[in-house]
Amino acid sequence: MASKPSMIDGAPGRQHATPLANVVGLLLTLIGGSEAAWAQSTAFAVRIEGERTESSWSRAQPIIEFVQREPAEGAPPSQRTEARVAYDDEAIYVAVRAFDSDPTAIKAFLTRRDVWSASDWIRVYIDSYHDRRTAYSFSVNPVGVKLDAYHFNDTNEDNTWDAVWDVSVTRDAEGWRAEFRIPLSQLRFSAGGDGRLGFAVTRNLARLNETSTWPLISRGANGWVSSFGDLTGVARAGSQKRLELVPYTVGQRKTQPEQQGNPLQNGTAASATAGLDLKYAVTPALSLTATVNPDFGQVEADPAVVNLGAYEVFFQERRPFFVEGSGNYAFECRDCSLFYSRRIGRTPRGVPRLAFDEFMRRPDQSTILGAGKLTGRVGGFSLGVMTAATQEETAQIAFNGTLPGLGGGRRREVVEPATFYSVSRARREFTDQSSVGFILTTTTRQIVDTVSFLPDSATTGGGDFDWRLGRLWSVHGYWAGSRVTGSVESIDLLQRSTVHSFQRPDAGHVELDSTADVLGGHSGGVSVGKIGGLRTRGNFGIGYKSPGFDTNDVGFMQRADHIPQNGWVQIRWPVPGKYVRNININFNQWSSFNFEGDRLNLGGNFNAHWTFQNQMGAGFGVNVNADGFDDRLTRGGPGGLVNGNVNSWQYFNTNDRATVSFGWNSNFGNDRLGSRWINVEPRIVVRPAPAFSAEFGIAHNNSIADAQWVRSVESDAGPHYVFGRLAQKTTSLTTRFNYTLSPSVSIQVYAQPFISAGVYEGYKELVTPNADRYPDRYAPFDYAGNADFNVLSFRSTNVLRWEFKPGSAFFVVWQHGREGFTQQGSYDFGRDFGDLLATPATNTVLVKLAYWFNP
Numbered sequence: 001m002a003s004k005p006s007m008i009d010g011a012p013g014r015q016h017a018t019p020l021a022n023v024v025g026l027l028l029t030l031i032g033g034s035e036a037a038w039a040q041s042t043a044f045a046v047r048i049e050g051e052r053t054e055s056s057w058s059r060a061q062p063i064i065e066f067v068q069r070e071p072a073e074g075a076p077p078s079q080r081t082e083a084r085v086a087y088d089d090e091a092i093y094v095a096v097r098a099f100d101s102d103p104t105a106i107k108a109f110l111t112r113r114d115v116w117s118a119s120d121w122i123r124v125y126i127d128s129y130h131d132r133r134t135a136y137s138f139s140v141n142p143v144g145v146k147l148d149a150y151h152f153n154d155t156n157e158d159n160t161w162d163a164v165w166d167v168s169v170t171r172d173a174e175g176w177r178a179e180f181r182i183p184l185s186q187l188r189f190s191a192g193g194d195g196r197l198g199f200a201v202t203r204n205l206a207r208l209n210e211t212s213t214w215p216l217i218s219r220g221a222n223g224w225v226s227s228f229g230d231l232t233g234v235a236r237a238g239s240q241k242r243l244e245l246v247p248y249t250v251g252q253r254k255t256q257p258e259q260q261g262n263p264l265q266n267g268t269a270a271s272a273t274a275g276l277d278l279k280y281a282v283t284p285a286l287s288l289t290a291t292v293n294p295d296f297g298q299v300e301a302d303p304a305v306v307n308l309g310a311y312e313v314f315f316q317e318r319r320p321f322f323v324e325g326s327g328n329y330a331f332e333c334r335d336c337s338l339f340y341s342r343r344i345g346r347t348p349r350g351v352p353r354l355a356f357d358e359f360m361r362r363p364d365q366s367t368i369l370g371a372g373k374l375t376g377r378v379g380g381f382s383l384g385v386m387t388a389a390t391q392e393e394t395a396q397i398a399f400n401g402t403l404p405g406l407g408g409g410r411r412r413e414v415v416e417p418a419t420f421y422s423v424s425r426a427r428r429e430f431t432d433q434s435s436v437g438f439i440l441t442t443t444t445r446q447i448v449d450t451v452s453f454l455p456d457s458a459t460t461g462g463g464d465f466d467w468r469l470g471r472l473w474s475v476h477g478y479w480a481g482s483r484v485t486g487s488v489e490s491i492d493l494l495q496r497s498t499v500h501s502f503q504r505p506d507a508g509h510v511e512l513d514s515t516a517d518v519l520g521g522h523s524g525g526v527s528v529g530k531i532g533g534l535r536t537r538g539n540f541g542i543g544y545k546s547p548g549f550d551t552n553d554v555g556f557m558q559r560a561d562h563i564p565q566n567g568w569v570q571i572r573w574p575v576p577g578k579y580v581r582n583i584n585i586n587f588n589q590w591s592s593f594n595f596e597g598d599r600l601n602l603g604g605n606f607n608a609h610w611t612f613q614n615q616m617g618a619g620f621g622v623n624v625n626a627d628g629f630d631d632r633l634t635r636g637g638p639g640g641l642v643n644g645n646v647n648s649w650q651y652f653n654t655n656d657r658a659t660v661s662f663g664w665n666s667n668f669g670n671d672r673l674g675s676r677w678i679n680v681e682p683r684i685v686v687r688p689a690p691a692f693s694a695e696f697g698i699a700h701n702n703s704i705a706d707a708q709w710v711r712s713v714e715s716d717a718g719p720h721y722v723f724g725r726l727a728q729k730t731t732s733l734t735t736r737f738n739y740t741l742s743p744s745v746s747i748q749v750y751a752q753p754f755i756s757a758g759v760y761e762g763y764k765e766l767v768t769p770n771a772d773r774y775p776d777r778y779a780p781f782d783y784a785g786n787a788d789f790n791v792l793s794f795r796s797t798n799v800l801r802w803e804f805k806p807g808s809a810f811f812v813v814w815q816h817g818r819e820g821f822t823q824q825g826s827y828d829f830g831r832d833f834g835d836l837l838a839t840p841a842t843n844t845v846l847v848k849l850a851y852w853f854n855p
Helices: 019-032 054-058 488-496 829-838
Strands: 006-008 038-040 042-047 067-070 081-087 091-099 121-127 135-140 146-152 156-158 166-172 175-183 197-205 210-214 229-232 243-255 268-283 286-292 358-361 368-378 381-390 393-399 409-416 419-429 435-445 457-469 473-485 518-530 536-545 563-573 580-593 599-612 617-625 628-630 640-642 645-653 660-670 676-689 692-713 720-742 745-766 778-780 789-805 808-822 841-850
Touching: 054 081, 081 197, 081 210, 091 121, 091 197, 121 146, 121 175, 135 166, 135 175, 268 368, 473 488, 488 518, 692 745, 745 829, 789 829, 808 829
Parallel strands: 042 081, 042 229
Antiparallel strands: 006 038, 067 210, 081 091, 091 175, 121 135, 121 197, 135 146, 146 156, 166 175, 197 210, 197 229, 243 268, 243 841, 268 286, 286 368, 358 393, 368 381, 381 419, 393 409, 419 435, 435 457, 457 473, 473 518, 518 536, 536 563, 563 580, 580 599, 599 617, 599 628, 617 645, 628 640, 645 660, 660 676, 676 692, 692 720, 720 745, 745 778, 745 789, 789 808, 808 841
């Protein structure tokens, strides 16, 4: 029988915090409430030989002390659960018996792998390093759908991590049972080891929205992995197979509209490629993952956007190789990221100048020749190192020779240089969950004349710390620096970008250096947070980015010259009542300045969230923003005052376990001086059968921006900074169909038509940027151009996926796209949707086969 939890000062082998940390922790405990003692629970694994039978399982001691985590923490579960653990030289086996007094009420949706649904679930967690910070989880629902994930930094979860493992499920009159087989080769272990692993099992009961766990993983705890129990007796004998290979091949056929007179385009193109993914266990605790000529054709397309702002739009990484294990490179930089993997394989930025009657064919993306990453642990350090290389990309340019006396000709021009990227991240982790770490990133380009506007190298580096004061409080801080080198042209363009805006005529603290070939800067920040406790949480932080700081070669940031500050307090009611399961109320405050002392923004927010006993949820928030100074208002010209506003957002969702569920998101606001907006996003999900789901979502935005930037117009009197009153309407329809024939065969359909139209009702120029009265800031301007727009887009990705054996998959993918643009600014959904369907389409069909083997 597994032992009952014992309340002790520290887990075996845990180091105690420093005396100073104990004193500070005691003081903060008096402020924030009592600190939960460390609870240690122990389970035992039995070694088995040969095939697993009921008699072999009977020798394993059962784990039966499950308790509720939700809704009533610490209470006995409504249904009994029993788990047993065994192992051999190849794998760890976990058998979980989920007893149920009403087996007909068990919820089970059939989806493709790694898709969560409102089903019953059993999840097994293994902290194989036994560091109480990292773990692997393996989940299954009653119809055999598998999920796996990697957990890091105690509380973070990476759902993109995939392992090769198996599980079988059965159902009977007493409930259901899952038997997991988790190969030791899929886990990573600390060197040596005493047969002790971190271990936990959770069970989700969908119809009651109840979660029970062994041991108790308290909602008031500040960690997840650190709350696990111990699994003892797992003696690993001999070395496991270290190498995994996944060769793949892809065949592709693309059709696109022909451009009249373009000799480079025939409308149809076919290609075939091959590549290889591999994993190698360098040590029991350290893994090498590499890819050669990767293909990501099955990845869902990005949504369409119309960006009228000054800053770059952030898109989530979706490519599996870069998403998986991305937590190993996480570095919390204030409003920025030192590593943004979408820079690798980005769209080429060179745009050749074409002569009359010339045509161009340019690659959509830079080709990734290969990438590798080393992740795991070395002693007390967690480690993540990634390198990647992209090839030089060229545009092919042709003259069609239609003019009398001129013949055709072709040439090539480099539009993106060959580039090498690297990121190295390491953290020294301590047993009280504190850590100190560093990061280094590099970008190196082989510059040629046609891409001399790009820097030839960029380096960023920094360090961070997370100091835990007991189990309730944390102090986090970081410092980072950057250095970008290149031609005078490239550094001049970088200084002029809206990230920096050194050329601003009204800035006294920055100055454009047109002879510089280096740009450098730094950033830092510190925050104090209450990270544990059932009733209250909070955080206060301040940071800065100097005017010359820049991470955008292999990171992401929208602007430098920034000093932000924020405060957050949360009050929680996690104990269920008659109608409500839990309530969270948040209070937020923020402000920011540039290095000249201009206040960029100042605001506050109140928001509240409810989860009801009928499993519906709702929430709302109110934001109040004061007037601010926008130093990027004219995209390099003078800054100016901008109006504050009051806005509100709301959401509501019904029980997602029902056959039909509904959700609603909306927000609206205005500045009371001519600008206003309203955005509504209803959605409905239909599950007429466990294996089929359909989701329909509409997003409609109707806005008026009284002073929307248009452009700068040069004249003998100097530049005129032109704005207009923009009336814009945007509608997108998002549709998803998922049909799962079995846990290994699925069909996924995604489609999104997008329409955005904007008409400018009047043009004006900025004349007195800092005038207190809004009408005094602008004067009418006779603008000769036309800034109206109508953007049409349709993007669809449709995937048939068959995992014909663990780790091996066959894909058939159809991607469909239509893109159009006119300067007809009026919005008419029926007309515009018809125009979208009439827009010539591009279609890509690919077939991909990937085969896993473990030689």
